[in-house]
Amino acid sequence: MIEYRNLRVALLGAGSVGSQVARLLLSQGDEFASRIGARLELVGIAVRDVDAPRDTELPRELFTTDASSLILGADIVVELMGGIEPARGYVLEALNSGADVITANKALLATHGPELFDAAEQVGAQLYYEAAVAGAIPIIRPLRDSLAGDRINRILGIVNGTTNFVLDRMDVNGETLQDALATATDRGYAEADPTADIGGYDAAQKAAILASLAFHTVVPLDRVYREGITGVTKAQVDAAREAGAVIKLLAICERMTDPETGEEGVSARVYPALISRDHPLAAVHGAHNAVFVQAAAAGDLMFYGAGAGGVETASAVLGDVVSAARRHVVGGPGVAESTHADLPVLDIGRVVTRYQITLDVEDQPGVLAAVARILSDGGVSVETVQQSVPSTTGPVVIAGAAPAAAGPIHGGGTATATLVIGTHEAEEAALAATVEALAASDVVIAISSVLRVEGS
Amino acid sequence: MIEYRNLRVALLGAGSVGSQVARLLLSQGDEFASRIGARLELVGIAVRDVDAPRDTELPRELFTTDASSLILGADIVVELMGGIEPARGYVLEALNSGADVITANKALLATHGPELFDAAEQVGAQLYYEAAVAGAIPIIRPLRDSLAGDRINRILGIVNGTTNFVLDRMDVNGETLQDALATATDRGYAEADPTADIGGYDAAQKAAILASLAFHTVVPLDRVYREGITGVTKAQVDAAREAGAVIKLLAICERMTDPETGEEGVSARVYPALISRDHPLAAVHGAHNAVFVQAAAAGDLMFYGAGAGGVETASAVLGDVVSAARRHVVGGPGVAESTHADLPVLDIGRVVTRYQITLDVEDQPGVLAAVARILSDGGVSVETVQQSVPSTTGPVVIAGAAPAAAGPIHGGGTATATLVIGTHEAEEAALAATVEALAASDVVIAISSVLRVEGS
Known part of the structure; x- marks a missing residue:
């Protein structure tokens, strides 16, 4: 002994x-x-x-x-x-x-x-x-030690089990947010007051921790942009599914160039985003967590497992x-936390990503051209336009269209049509201003959805 | 400065x-x-x-x-x-x-x-x-440090990129082993002499390292059971796909009870195995690697990324x-490698897993009963029997059948039928002896495939 x-x-x-x-x-x-x-x-x-x-x-x-x-x-x-x-x-x-x-x-x-x-x-x-x-997933030690000789460029994390459970129920079972949340509460995945989870507050805390560690930079919680999942609708989830995508609440930590100053900075943000079904994060179901890491030398890595539980x-x-x-x-003292890089933390307005904007418009000549002009004036470049009219059997995809030059989207009538616009990368501030301009436009009846697209 | x-x-x-x-x-x-x-x-x-x-x-x-x-x-x-x-x-x-x-x-x-x-x-x-x-995937440090307070029960690893590339081509593109290997060589995923990879030698070395670390026990390379992928046929891959499964070369490290002595031991082995499409490892494509870890407290974890590359x-x-x-x-000395547990390393014969046996038999009365008796005599319990006759449109699944009591599998004729038998967990030694008995039986024309089933 x-x-x-x-x-x-x-x-x-x-x-x-x-x-x-x-x-x-x-x-x-x-x-x-x-x-x-x-x-x-x-x-x-x-x-x-x-x-x-x-x-x-x-x-x-x-x-x-x-x-x-x-x-x-x-x-x-x-x-x-x-x-x-x-x-x-x-x-x-x-x-x-x-x-x-x-x-x-x-x-x-x-x-x-x-x-x-x-x-x-x-x-x-x-x-x-x-x-x-x-939770149980080893992610801090891999970031701090295993990747200590590499340069982390981006982290996309599903780091909140409650919201992933809710969004997964909406996707897989076709439930509404309210029903899915009720199921989560019943099964003990959501607390009586689920605000910290569905409001994205919990994920934002984790984003601050991950970004600080990954970028050797103090990223305070109040510099993490945050949106929860309360605005995610069944219609958005259904549309995403049909388009081969899924909506996940992502904690995103990104090393990027400030588009205004050209200097290196970092962004930490939490919001529900569209990702392709082909992305490894799309296969993270239920209350599981996963952290997808993109490093300069190591390439893409993913860490998957249980995000909570005693x-x-x-x-x-x-x-x-x-x-x-x-x-x-x-023996020997501990290794100190490294914050030597001290990079600026960029505002959400400086973030560059892709967007999907869904608009209800009047189904008459000139509408697409008008919408395209507003986007173009706002500095938002269009990658795809998809139009669905309730009475037709399926959407018309106009991939790579040059919408400013396009004609009427649908001949005659005064019915409503839905436009789903996929943008190229755009600055968040430009996008926000453009969405406001679209909302104010005569030809737009309603903006039904604005979602960021991640994981390219 | x-x-x-x-x-x-x-x-x-x-x-x-x-x-x-x-x-x-x-x-x-x-x-x-x-x-x-x-x-x-x-x-x-x-x-x-x-x-x-x-x-x-x-x-x-x-x-x-x-x-x-x-x-x-x-x-x-x-x-x-x-x-x-x-x-x-x-x-x-x-x-x-x-x-x-x-x-x-x-x-x-x-x-x-x-x-x-x-x-x-x-x-x-x-x-x-x-x-x-x-390669780039952090797995040693998570096993040694992050899971140092847990008990690792099993590791299933796709740890050889060449063989995963080849098996993935066979699965996704329907190629033969030879064609897929030629593609791998063309693209630089396989060396001029691919023996170390396709023979499973490289994976066996990694299994020895992972098992030693995970179980705090020296597991020498010569105690790692090894089969490569050279025997994997297009027919097996096609059949797996149709059955909702995929064949992967797995490095398996398992803490288990020796079925003979009842004592705790460990097994390290490498072989091509069937896993369900629902398993996270099934989604590991191309030359990627992934290590799936099952721990007593942490539950299931997976680490995914590039397994090779300069x-x-x-x-x-x-x-x-x-x-x-x-x-x-x-300062301070290093932490020594821990081998305190010093568990016995079990022979492949003691390993307990599930099997899928594919037999060509004469399509006449009494054959299923004869096959079932051989399995039963060998101590191998049958979970499912599936029969496919070339002329019928699809296989007949007799899930949970009690085959010893079943009648003729197909009425009349002397044509050949194929039996696909899924077993409950059985000891490898019992299974090997039973397969020999099947091969020697008059009613069996040929044993076309024996595959282990992992990832339950």
């Missing part, structure tokens, strides 16, 4: 992830000791209410309300409380005492990351956060605990 | 990966220095022939034939020569001198891994090998170089 030294682990929080972390630490102690060369001793679990009902069989004597005493003397502190305060205070206490900290707290990292990383660097401690993005996320937390423990065993 | 200390990098080998590593080290020096906090100085490139023609613009004065002198005094040695000797000797020289070593040499690791890891541990150096498996593999090598360099900057 090998005698190992002990490493003291303090756990803050005993929710769905915390209770699984505690259970695995207690039940797999020998295995962890063999892997690490030291024994992990769970010295206590800080909770708000020691007497609250819990579904696990964790020893009662581990629970305490005194987080600060627990942190004092711990080698490794695992913060799974969530929220900003008191989590932030405890994490700083832990780092200042020289402990390594493992956290799954995306809100805290997205809003106070630099403060925490600075505190860690001051004392040579390490802050690990694999579980903060995409035991799944506990796997990521424990991977960090073992890494931290190994570092304690071999 | 920050003054950085220098870290001396010696490169052994200047092939397609080595020349890209050298190019990126020379061209992105400032970027690497910012990320690391030290400057990477490429002190030389050891090659067999300094005057050999090379397609890159690397400075002539970097080349030398004296690898040992280059290694002496280097902080980091990058071995990209391939093959066992002299690579093994140089890697040992480097580790013994205290240098960290980065290698993409799967053959060396699969055959001499323990010796090299021991040498590294003796001096507290680190041996990195992300590029040895699945610049892609260079990304993985440079990720390791930056990791090694960061460790030099912060």
Whole structure:
């Protein structure tokens, strides 16, 4: 029997992830000791209410309300409380005492990351956060270490399981947003108040974390452009399906050239976007997550798996605990977070992407020419125009049309026609102004959908 | 301008990966220095022939034939020569001198891994090998670190791009093996002598490396069961497609219970297997690689990307170089490779999986009963039987049939019928003996295909 030294682990929080972390630490102690060369001793679990009902069989004597005493003397502190305060205070206490900290707290990292990383660097401690993005999927370590010798150009992430479940139900089962959300709530994929998920707030926090890491640049949460899925309609999802595409809520982190200044910058943004069915992200169903990474040398990579769940996320937390423990065993300070690149974060208006605009127009001569002129005046170049008239059997595709020169889209009558316009890459600001001009135009009855197209 | 200390990098080998590593080290020096906090100085490139023609613009004065002198005094040695000797000797020289070593040499690791890891541990150096498996895809670090707190149960990997390209052409384009291999050679996906790839030798080396890492157990190359794709026929691929499946060459690493002893063991094996079209691995096309990992807590994960290519593999090598360099900057010895679990490696005969057996039989009464009795006597339980007679329009599926009790499979005549039998899980040894008994039976004209079924 090998005698190992002990490493003291303090756990803050005993929710769905915390209770699984505690259970695995207690039940797999020998295995962890063999892997690490030291024994992990769970010295206590800080909770708000020691007497609250819990579904696990964790020893009662581990629970305490005194987080600060627990942190004092711990080698490794695992913060799974969530929220900003008191989590932030405890994490700083832990780092200042020289402990390594493992956290799954995306809100805290997205809003106070630099403060925490600075505190860690001051004392040579390490802050690990694999579980903060995409649950069980290893993505932080691959970005920080495996791709440390490469140049990451773009990340497209499905990083919120609730919204992916909802959009997938709408796509696969033809449900409305409301019905799909009700199913998600029934099955425990959505919380009672689903705002953080369907509003895109959760995904935006993850985008801030991924962009900061990938581009060696602090990207604060308030510089992440955000749209949720509340505006996604069944009609949009159905139209996407018919066109060989699917709507996904994407967290996009992109290295790009500022179209105004010509200088290098980065963009972080979250919105529902069309992607082709051929794209690997299109096959990510249910509440799964996936992160698609485009790097200069490595090319396209994808990381796929469970984005949430107590035991799944506990796997990521424990991977960090073992890494931290190994570092304690071999010695040496932690590697500091790298923000040396310090690139400017571009506004959403500067983002360049492709768009699909769906318009209801009067089905009479000259309408297409008028619409095309508005687009052209706005600096938005058209790639495809597709017209569908309710009474015809299928849409007419005019790929690569030169719409300004085209004639009437449909002879005679005063019925309504639908135009689906696919644009070339355009600046978001130009597009927004152009959509406003279209809305104000006499020939346009309504703009029924504006979607960005990603994943080319 | 920050003054950085220098870290001396010696490169052994200047092939397609080595020349890209050298190019990126020379061209992105400032970027690497910012990320690391030290400057990477490429002190030389050891090659067999300094005057050999090379397609890159690397400075002539970097080349030398004296690898040992280059290694002496280097902080980091990058071995990209391939093959066992002299690579093994140089890697040992480097580790013994205290240098960290980065290698993409799967053959060396699969055959001499323990010796090299021991040498590294003796001096507290680190041996990195992300590029040895699945090219640019981060898989070593996720297995070693991200999943260090989890229990890996199974890995199914498409880890050889050549064979995946060939099988994908056979599936998507309906080509024969010979035609698909000719295309692969034309496009540079297969070497002039493709034996290492299509014989499964390359995949077996990677299976040995992955199994050793995932199960904390030395799995020597000669304990990896191996079948290549040379026996895969167009008829098998076509039949798989019609049945909603696809044939992939899989490297399988599995934690399992020895069916004979009841004790825990591991299996590492490579063979072409049927997987359902619904499985994420079925969507891995062309020369791409993907590694599907099933872990106790994390659930199913998949890592996808380019499995080969000079610049892609260079990304993985440079990720390791930056990791090694960061460790030099912060100090502390490396983390030793963990083989504490030391589980027995099971023979292929002990492996339990499902099978699909395709038989040509005489189409007359009593044949199905006779075939079913042979299977039953051999301890192989039948899940589905499907019969196709050339003259009928489609196969008759008898799902969950109890074939021993079934009557004649087709009334009258002496024509040939084809039976496709899907088995429940069976031991490989039992299956092999049963297939022999079938072959020896009077009612069986020929056994046209035996395929394992994976990915359930």
